[in-house]
Amino acid sequence: MICQYGCGKEATHQFKNGKWCCSKIPSMCSVLKKNLSKIKKGKPSHWAGIKRGPQTENHKKKIKEAKALIEFCQTSLAKVDNDVNDFLHNC
Numbered sequence: 001m002i003c004q005y006g007c008g009k010e011a012t013h014q015f016k017n018g019k020w021c022c023s024k025i026p027s028m029c030s031v032l033k034k035n036l037s038k039i040k041k042g043k044p045s046h047w048a049g050i051k052r053g054p055q056t057e058n059h060k061k062k063i064k065e066a067k068a069l070i071e072f073c074q075t076s077l078a079k080v081d082n083d084v085n086d087f088l089h090n091c
């Protein structure tokens with residue numbers, strides 16, 4: 001069985017959603033890790049590309065919220081019943 005997230009490694013662990021992965025820790029899989037880092041970069045494009053001066057309090061707050069969301073995603077991944085990619089997409 002090959003990791004069903006597309007990293008090409010041999011799967012050693014099956015998640016509760018029925019998918020096989022190369023690791024029981026989602027962040028150890030290079031493909032899942034990539035998805036998580038995409039979230040980390042932040043989807044709203046206005047975050048990137050705009051050169052600002054010192055970070056505003058609101059900006060700091062948003063980063064804090066994003067970090068909490070990433071942690072939530074990482075700890076919840078093994079528990080979700082739906083496809084993990086869909087789950088990540090909805091985050």
Ligand SMILES: [Zn+2]
Nearest residue numbers: 003007022029
């Ligand atoms: Zn993998």
